[in-house]
Amino acid sequence: MTFSWILYLSALSTAAYASPLNSFEYDYIIVGGGTAGCVLANRLSANPSISVALVEAGPTVFNDSRVLIPSPAGPTWGTELDWNYTTIPQIYANNSILQYHAGRDVGGTSTINGMVYLRPTVDEVGSWSALGNPELSWDSLLPYFKKSEHLQLPTAPNASAKASYEASVHGFVGPVKVGWGNDLNPGEYGQALNTTWQSLGFSWNRDPNTGNNTGLALFPIEKDTVLQIRQDSARSYYLPVMGRPNLHAFTNTTALNVNLDGGKSHHGPQGLVVAKGVNVVLPSGKKQFLRSKQEVILSTGTYRTPGAIYNPSFTLESLTPSYNAKPMTGTLTAADLFGDELDTVAAQLYKDIPSYARTLSEASNGAISIQAQEQILLARANLFFKKNIAIGQYTFQIYGGNRWVTLPLSTENVHSSSDPAKPLLNPNFMQLPWDTLVMQRLFLVLRRILSAPSVQHALGPNATTELSPGYSLVPADASLPQWTSFFQSALAPTWHAVGSAVVYVGSR
Numbered sequence: 001m002t003f004s005w006i007l008y009l010s011a012l013s014t015a016a017y018a019s020p021l022n023s024f025e026y027d028y029i030i031v032g033g034g035t036a037g038c039v040l041a042n043r044l045s046a047n048p049s050i051s052v053a054l055v056e057a058g059p060t061v062f063n064d065s066r067v068l069i070p071s072p073a074g075p076t077w078g079t080e081l082d083w084n085y086t087t088i089p090q091i092y093a094n095n096s097i098l099q100y101h102a103g104r105d106v107g108g109t110s111t112i113n114g115m116v117y118l119r120p121t122v123d124e125v126g127s128w129s130a131l132g133n134p135e136l137s138w139d140s141l142l143p144y145f146k147k148s149e150h151l152q153l154p155t156a157p158n159a160s161a162k163a164s165y166e167a168s169v170h171g172f173v174g175p176v177k178v179g180w181g182n183d184l185n186p187g188e189y190g191q192a193l194n195t196t197w198q199s200l201g202f203s204w205n206r207d208p209n210t211g212n213n214t215g216l217a218l219f220p221i222e223k224d225t226v227l228q229i230r231q232d233s234a235r236s237y238y239l240p241v242m243g244r245p246n247l248h249a250f251t252n253t254t255a256l257n258v259n260l261d262g263g264k265s266h267h268g269p270q271g272l273v274v275a276k277g278v279n280v281v282l283p284s285g286k287k288q289f290l291r292s293k294q295e296v297i298l299s300t301g302t303y304r305t306p307g308a309i310y311n312p313s314f315t316l317e318s319l320t321p322s323y324n325a326k327p328m329t330g331t332l333t334a335a336d337l338f339g340d341e342l343d344t345v346a347a348q349l350y351k352d353i354p355s356y357a358r359t360l361s362e363a364s365n366g367a368i369s370i371q372a373q374e375q376i377l378l379a380r381a382n383l384f385f386k387k388n389i390a391i392g393q394y395t396f397q398i399y400g401g402n403r404w405v406t407l408p409l410s411t412e413n414v415h416s417s418s419d420p421a422k423p424l425l426n427p428n429f430m431q432l433p434w435d436t437l438v439m440q441r442l443f444l445v446l447r448r449i450l451s452a453p454s455v456q457h458a459l460g461p462n463a464t465t466e467l468s469p470g471y472s473l474v475p476a477d478a479s480l481p482q483w484t485s486f487f488q489s490a491l492a493p494t495w496h497a498v499g500s501a502v503v504y505v506g507s508r
């Protein structure tokens, strides 16, 4: 789920035809031409009687080789195509300041991200329903997953035999090309991982996109396997329709603020304030007001929800070649990670919910009540212990053995600063002890896997030593406080912030 602020406007008028695009007046103004923004621009402008403006701070990058190359990390990071956010000092993690990447171009973060194509699970989506969104369910989302997807399969017999997927949950004609190329070859390393994984009692998952992602699996990559280029949102959704006369993209154009008009109250859908349009700075430096006749949609990305990764640098394999050829992911449940201790651990977490909820509510300055936090935490705990969903994940090929807590309980917040391009991001890593405990268990399992003789053999002679943390810093029998201290000094984000904030301004 991505984060989009959506400001609903009163329908002041309904255009019969798209208005002339040089009038700076549009039915819909989409602020942020990123991953979500490009999809919205495509879908809304499909109706020729609706005029749409797409406002994006960065440029188009269709021919930029740093974007095109199917790399999980790197070439665009720290460049002008990256907002280069930093967090505020992380008080639970040695006051470390962490770098946060976010795409700054048409296509947004999909032009710089890791290209992993994985969906949420049936139970995760189901928990959104339980929190008051009954229309959201796996069954209601699946048609859209399929509609957007174009699964490409290897054509070479060797690679084709290795592709592992369940055809009924995939789409084959959508705009987003994903899949595996003819270089697909998990090879000796993949075999060794799978054998070791299963010998520890964990499962192989034929397809992690069916709504159940538990187990070791191959994941599709968001790339055009014929052209061998990244398949970002701009390429999928904006490029094919950029010639539509009713769609106007303002690139290199920064939105300053939404122009609001109306009464004093803007709390809830019945409030009185109406968004009239958006003030932007054009590439020339000139300020311009874009008037909206129907809705202003803010899809400028998010960094306001939790994410956690502690990322020691196991140097096991080179990045890019292995990533395309051996895209393996493994996820584990609480039952996998805690084994015989599961009941004790579960009882403790349920007991901790009231105090965790107080901590989270206080950290939000009461913006989210203790009761609401309790509800959210209870839903999470039920997912962990009653639905048995995966709570931790590995990607074995990207960094050799990266791992993270997929559903952390620590909760992020973000505030504006005097510099609009530099919001104050506070992920609150390690705010709640639960996340640290899960992380420790993920490490313990990883050590068992990577030290298995078959895996060591597959990795070759240069990869047999654990570089970080290393057994001298964190011995095999290290206590949780020892692990905690390592995490505090070594954690890094995976930049998968999710969240939602729907601001209703005016009635619809």
Ligand SMILES: Cc1cc2nc3c(=O)[nH]c(=O)nc-3n(C[C@H](O)[C@H](O)[C@H](O)COP(=O)(O)OP(=O)(O)OC[C@H]3O[C@@H](n4cnc5c(N)ncnc54)[C@H](O)[C@@H]3O)c2cc1C
Residues within 6 Å of the ligand: 002, 003, 004, 031, 032, 033, 034, 035, 036, 037, 055, 056, 057, 058, 100, 101, 102, 103, 104, 105, 106, 107, 108, 109, 110, 112, 113, 114, 115, 116, 117, 118, 253, 254, 255, 256, 299, 300, 301, 302, 494, 495, 496, 497
């Ligand atoms: C390094 C990294 C790796 C990731 N790897 C993966 C992965 O492998 N698989 C996966 O599924 N997800 C991955 N993600 C997460 C995923 O890419 C994001 O969740 C998703 O792209 C966010 O989409 P969005 O539309 O919410 O925001 P974005 O795509 O970030 O779009 C926001 C857009 O708004 C624009 N904007 C912001 N402010 C303004 C303004 N004032 N005026 C005009 N425009 C503005 C930005 O320039 C940007 O284009 C990764 C994220 C990162 C950072």
